[in-house]
Amino acid sequence: MRRMPLTEGLTAVAVIGAGAMGAGIAQVAAQAGHEVHLVDAAEGAAATARDTLGKTLDRLVGKGKLTAEESAGILDRIIIGPAADGALKELPPVGLAIEAVVENLGVKHEIFATLDEHQDESTVLATNTSSLDVGAIAGGLGTPERVIGLHFFNPPPLMKLVEVVRTTQSSGEILDDAMELMRRWGKTPVLCTSTPGFIVNRVARPFYGEAQRMLEAEVADAATLDLALREHGGFRMGPFELTDLIGQDVNFAVGNSVWHQTDRDPRYEPVNLHRHLVEQGRLGRKTGRGWFTYDDSGQAVDADPDPARVAELVGGPIETDPVARTIAMLVNEGVDLVRRGEASAEDVDTAMKLGTNYPKGPHEWLAEIGAATIVGQLEALDAAFPGGRYRASSALQEQI
Numbered sequence: 091m092r093r094m095p096l097t098e099g100l101t102a103v104a105v106i107g108a109g110a111m112g113a114g115i116a117q118v119a120a121q122a123g124h125e126v127h128l129v130d131a132a133e134g135a136a137a138t139a140r141d142t143l144g145k146t147l148d149r150l151v152g153k154g155k156l157t158a159e160e161s162a163g164i165l166d167r168i169i170i171g172p173a174a175d176g177a178l179k180e181l182p183p184v185g186l187a188i189e190a191v192v193e194n195l196g197v198k199h200e201i202f203a204t205l206d207e208h209q210d211e212s213t214v215l216a217t218n219t220s221s222l223d224v225g226a227i228a229g230g231l232g233t234p235e236r237v238i239g240l241h242f243f244n245p246p247p248l249m250k251l252v253e254v255v256r257t258t259q260s261s262g263e264i265l266d267d268a269m270e271l272m273r274r275w276g277k278t279p280v281l282c283t284s285t286p287g288f289i290v291n292r293v294a295r296p297f298y299g300e301a302q303r304m305l306e307a308e309v310a311d312a313a314t315l316d317l318a319l320r321e322h323g324g325f326r327m328g329p330f331e332l333t334d335l336i337g338q339d340v341n342f343a344v345g346n347s348v349w350h351q352t353d354r355d356p357r358y359e360p361v362n363l364h365r366h367l368v369e370q371g372r373l374g375r376k377t378g379r380g381w382f383t384y385d386d387s388g389q390a391v392d393a394d395p396d397p398a399r400v401a402e403l404v405g406g407p408i409e410t411d412p413v414a415r416t417i418a419m420l421v422n423e424g425v426d427l428v429r430r431g432e433a434s435a436e437d438v439d440t441a442m443k444l445g446t447n448y449p450k451g452p453h454e455w456l457a458e459i460g461a462a463t464i465v466g467q468l469e470a471l472d473a474a475f476p477g478g479r480y481r482a483s484s485a486l487q488e489q490i
């Protein structure tokens with residue numbers, strides 16, 4: 091297959107799906123100067139996305155962050171495709187197509203099969219999937235080497251991180267080009283395999299899981315655990331307030347998906363308390379109630395942390411120290427991902443700091459705390475809660 095590098099002469103980009111992510115990705119590509127063909131199966135969805143972007147750009151012009159000409163140029167470059175069946179077949183030739191439709195393997199697979207058939211062999215086909223195996227999306231295509239993941243974070247115009255995902259068949263040259271293209275779009279790309287959850291959604295699991303287990307064991311209430319992680323861990327938000335913002339259903343689905351995709355590895359086993367919260371429809375801010383209850387102004391009315399309890403717990407036994415326990419598990423996840431060859435240590439740290447706003451990357455914490463201490467903490471946790479969840483990565487064991 092002969093192809094032009096993505097970074098040379100890429101003019102047209104297609105974005106399939108004009109929801110929260112597709113609309114944002116279209117904006118990023120249009121701001122980078124590309125002609126963007128935006129299509130969505132729902133009648134009017136792509137046009138609505140463009141109208142909404144127009145209002146956002148007007149505000150940026152009002153604030154002096156963009157000129158009126160720049161704003162008009164960005165909007166002019168976004169071309170709305172028809173919503174009808176067969177719209178994908180009618181797309182003009184593009185150098186890069188980014189799919190951001192509903193998280194459903196069958197739907198995505200069909201889109202990739204159509205693109206594979208109707209776009210030139212040189213067109214790079216990317217998916218923004220959060221949880222599906224990119225290799226499975228590429229499965230059965232005539233040219234799977236041109237399929238990669240481009241996992242943007244929400245909202246794409248503001249979030250710098252993009253996880254560039256390689257399958258076992260992705261072309262190295264295309265991956266290099268995609269990394270460079272993302273830099274030119276103003277993003278910070280990291281490279282990883284199509285491992286469940288990629289980097290961020292995999293390594294972050296214990297941030298939620300450890301706190302939930304401590305809540306279940308009645309070590310402290312949710313607001314107190316949040317306070318400990320904010321004040322002593324340097325996290326911008328605690329796991330309970332953060333998941334109330336993200337949506338408990340969304341957070342639960344990600345964790346559950348990683349658990350199933352890892353053959354139910356106890357490291358990712360969902361916590362019953364969390365499952366019940368979701369089953370009760372307590373999805374967080376969007377339903378007025380999650381871990382906390384919110385009034386009409388969006389204030390949590392029952393988040394009443396106990397600073398004295400935080401002082402008792404932090405620095406105490408690892409089983410009830412929310413900060414040390416969470417960080418030990420984040421380090422374990424990060425180094426294990428690298429050990430399995432899924433990503434580099436540098437990319438893991440970059441991803442966690444940019445994708446989740448953590449104050450440090452797992453390897454930075456490791457350097458600070460030391461492998462011997464972390465392994466000791468994990469062994470104590472494993473003794474207290476046997477079953478494999480707290481098994482230390484061989485990568486840590488080898489450092490002591």
Ligand SMILES: NC(=O)c1ccc[n+]([C@@H]2O[C@H](COP(=O)([O-])OP(=O)(O)OC[C@H]3O[C@@H](n4cnc5c(N)ncnc54)[C@H](O)[C@@H]3O)[C@@H](O)[C@H]2O)c1
Pocket residue numbers: 106107108109110111112129130131132135190191192193194197201218219220221241242243244
């Ligand atoms: N929302 C996030 O925070 C986030 C972050 C990263 C990645 N993702 C991933 O991005 C993708 C899109 O997520 P979203 O939050 O934008 O979803 P969304 O529900 O906001 O938008 C999905 C859009 O796809 C359209 N669509 C569905 N089937 C289609 C088809 N066959 N052809 C064309 N359009 C179709 C829908 O009409 C809808 O407008 C998912 O794979 C999701 O996992 C989401």
